[in-house]
Amino acid sequence: xxxxxxxxxxxxxxxxxxxxxxxxxxxxxxxxxxxxxxxxxxxxxxxxxxxxxxxxxxxxxxxxxxxxxxxxxxxxxxxxxxxxxxxxxxxxxxxxxxxxxxxxxxxxxxxxxxxxxxxxxxxxxxxxxxxxxxxxxxxxxxxxxxxxxxxxxxxxxxxxxxxxxxxxxxxxxxxxxxxxxxxxxxxxxxxxxxxxxxxxxxxxxxxxxxxxxxxxxxxxxxxxxxxxxxxxxxxxxxxxxxxxxxxxxxxxxxxxxxxxxxxxxxxxxxxxxxxxxxxxxxxxxxxxxxxxxxxxxxxxxxxxxxxxxxxxxxxxxxx
Amino acid sequence: xxxxxxxxxxxxxxxxxxxxxxxxxxxxxxxxxxxxxxxxxxxxxxxxxxxxxxxxxxxxxxxxxxxxxxxxxxxxxxxxxxxxxxxxxxxxxxxxxxxxxxxxxxxxxxxxxxxxxxxxxxxxxxxxxxxxxxxxxxxxxxxxxxxxxxxxxxxxxxxxxxxxxxxxxxxxxxx
Numbered sequence: 001x002x003x004x005x006x007x008x009x010x011x012x013x014x015x016x017x018x019x020x021x022x023x024x025x026x027x028x029x030x031x032x033x034x035x036x037x038x039x040x041x042x043x044x045x046x047x048x049x050x051x052x053x054x055x056x057x058x059x060x061x062x063x064x065x066x067x068x069x070x071x072x073x074x075x076x077x078x079x080x081x082x083x084x085x086x087x088x089x090x091x092x093x094x095x096x097x098x099x100x101x102x103x104x105x106x107x108x109x110x111x112x113x114x115x116x117x118x119x120x121x122x123x124x125x126x127x128x129x130x131x132x133x134x135x136x137x138x139x140x141x142x143x144x145x146x147x148x149x150x151x152x153x154x155x156x157x158x159x160x161x162x163x164x165x166x167x168x169x170x171x172x173x174x175x176x177x178x179x180x181x182x183x184x185x186x187x188x189x190x191x192x193x194x195x196x197x198x199x200x201x202x203x204x205x206x207x208x209x210x211x212x213x214x215x216x217x218x219x220x221x222x223x224x225x226x227x228x229x230x231x232x233x234x235x236x237x238x239x240x241x242x243x244x245x246x247x248x249x250x251x252x253x254x255x256x257x258x259x260x261x262x263x264x265x266x267x268x269x270x271x272x273x274x275x276x277x278x279x280x281x282x283x284x285x286x287x288x289x290x291x292x293x294x295x296x297x298x299x300x301x302x303x304x305x306x307x308x309x310x311x312x313x314x315x316x317x318x319x
Numbered sequence: 320x321x322x323x324x325x326x327x328x329x330x331x332x333x334x335x336x337x338x339x340x341x342x343x344x345x346x347x348x349x350x351x352x353x354x355x356x357x358x359x360x361x362x363x364x365x366x367x368x369x370x371x372x373x374x375x376x377x378x379x380x381x382x383x384x385x386x387x388x389x390x391x392x393x394x395x396x397x398x399x400x401x402x403x404x405x406x407x408x409x410x411x412x413x414x415x416x417x418x419x420x421x422x423x424x425x426x427x428x429x430x431x432x433x434x435x436x437x438x439x440x441x442x443x444x445x446x447x448x449x450x451x452x453x454x455x456x457x458x459x460x461x462x463x464x465x466x467x468x469x470x471x472x473x474x475x476x477x478x479x480x481x482x483x484x485x486x487x488x489x490x491x492x493x494x
Contacts, residue, residue: 010404012406013406013407074443075406075407075408077443078408078442078443079404082375083374083376083401083409083441083442084368084372084373084376084442085444085445086368086372086444087372087373087374089445089446
């Protein structure tokens with residue numbers, strides 16, 4: 001199934017009939033679809049916010065915009081969960097569902113609490129379908145900075161949301177795992193894919209191309225996952241997405257002490273930004289990461305802003 | 320000769336009305352069987368949702384194949400429709416399946432309304448609510464079964480004897 005088919009099969013009937021009208025080549029460039037009850041549908045295409053008309057045209061004119069109602073959202077949620085919200089309780093608690101192919105759908109609504117914890121979400125108010133794109137080869141430019149003869153450096157990818165952090169990580173994993181002839185032989189990569197975004201697993205099988213030497217623990221919490229991989233799969237490299245909690249840091253140190261190389265991503269817009277966060281500051285000060293890649297949106301998603309040597313904190317490359 | 324034909328006619332009449340009486344009596348028994356099967360199906364479905372956390376389309380198909388019979392067809396068909404990911408919501412698909420297969424069963428209009436109200440709450444609820452929905456449905460079915468049982472005890476023998484007696488009455492009147 002291609003991306004359009006996957007997205008169409010996760011929409012309620014009215015929205016499905018609307019989105020089927022968007023031509024394939026335009027659909028490919030859509031990054032996000034935002035649905036809000038009684039509000040116009042908003043589509044992010046090439047970084048631009050557009051509305052969709054009832055005929056399926058993307059336009060900037062709000063007058064012609066198609067508006068969703070509460071049924072559209074509840075039908076869509078039914079489709080996304082395979083009519084089985086009860087099987088997605090954990091995901092609903094975290095506020096997102098992952099579709100086959102690794103597309104993540106953020107959900108907001110009324111939260112139901114029980115004993116001080118989030119129990120579930122009812123009355124869905126809005127959704128954000130983030131279409132994940134595989135950009136094969138997008139990591140080629142930065143790879144020479146991240147590889148040494150036998151292995152890779154401990155790498156931290158710093159990026160604001162929507163700048164292609166996960167896409168870059170995915171391609172990095174693919175290339176490291178496959179190897180790059182003739183300069184680099186592939187190494188075993190273990191991926192802890194907490195939100196099913198990197199590998200886009202469906203029933204445990206990666207749907208995205210993440211290389212031939214890659215093992216994925218799908219939907220697994222990072223801390224447990226990294227330890228499990230260390231014990232069971234003897235990886236040379238472990239890759240995880242969006243670190244930031246204190247316990248993540250301990251797991252990272254454990255893995256490093258075991259001689260495994262790490263590739264992580266983190267939300268932030270600059271090195272300074274990261275140094276302000278207490279947990280991550282510690283990582284930088286201990287000079288744990290040898291390379292830091294900073295992304296921005298200056299020239300569209302995936303712009304490499306800078307690559308910094310983690311030890312000397314000096315830039316290695318400037319775009 | 321005429322007497323003989325009359326006798327055969329009389330026997331046919333009595334046999335015919337007797338069968339009508341028996342059939343009326345049997346209809347209740349068949350409906351009871353269907354209600355019991357339906358109840359069993361809902362208990363299975365609850366198990367699939369509560370313990371196995373099977374996605375609804377698969378759960379429906381599994382329940383359908385375990386139950387079999389005409390009742391099972393409703394579940395199997397609903398599961399198939401849901402598996403196609405057409406975009407219609409669960410209650411619409413369930414209604415579709417019920418409408419298609421209910422005429423093959425002995426279920427009454429009341430039973431159908433119970434089935435449809437079950438469908439209205441299908442698909443968008445969390446586990447606890449989904450379980451409550453099924454429990455409520457089972458409760459309604461039990462209620463219907465009790466009523467039917469009472470009705471059957473009261474009227475079953477009546478239908479049977481009324482069948483024979485009305486046949487005899489017609490024969491006597493015609494003679």
